[in-house]
Amino acid sequence: MFSMERIHSSHYYTFFQSDKERCFYIDLGQKLVRLSFCQLLALRQKVWSINIEDHFDEDANPHGFEIVSLCNREHLFILNTLEILDLKELLTGAFFLLDIAAQTPSLTPRA
Numbered sequence: 001m002f003s004m005e006r007i008h009s010s011h012y013y014t015f016f017q018s019d020k021e022r023c024f025y026i027d028l029g030q031k032l033v034r035l036s037f038c039q040l041l042a043l044r045q046k047v048w049s050i051n052i053e054d055h056f057d058e059d060a061n062p063h064g065f066e067i068v069s070l071c072n073r074e075h076l077f078i079l080n081t082l083e084i085l086d087l088k089e090l091l092t093g094a095f096f097l098l099d100i101a102a103q104t105p106s107l108t109p110r111a
Contacts, residue, residue, distance in 0.1 A: 007097055010090040012083055017098075026090070028077060039071050044091050047084070055081040 004016035004025055016025040024035045026043075035043065046068060054060035066084055068077045079087065 008090060008093040010086045010093065012086045013090045015090055015094040031075065031077075033070055033075050035071065043070055044095065047087050047091060050084055050088075052081065052084065055084070 003020065004018045006014060007017050008015045012029060014027040016027070017023075018025065021034075024037070024040050026033050026035065050066055051060075055064045055066075064081050066079050068079055069075065070077070
């Protein structure tokens, strides 16, 4: 496996970046998922569209679980309310840190 840099961690998950492979990884505990940037954006959109309030409404979500598919249904996860909240926190923190890194000027000297 190529070297990966840990960008952000939450209670359940860890987010990594691999500059050499030009991709991202999310360690979901039971599986390490490789994501391109487009797949990462799609995951963020999917996770942020989950209505957490439905997890507390027995009629809307009687079991309190979400089925999340990633990367064109290559990966499938069943997550409970706490895991969904934690994944939202992970993605928020990771995108915040990636944005900060993108705004930081390079430390290499100019010629």
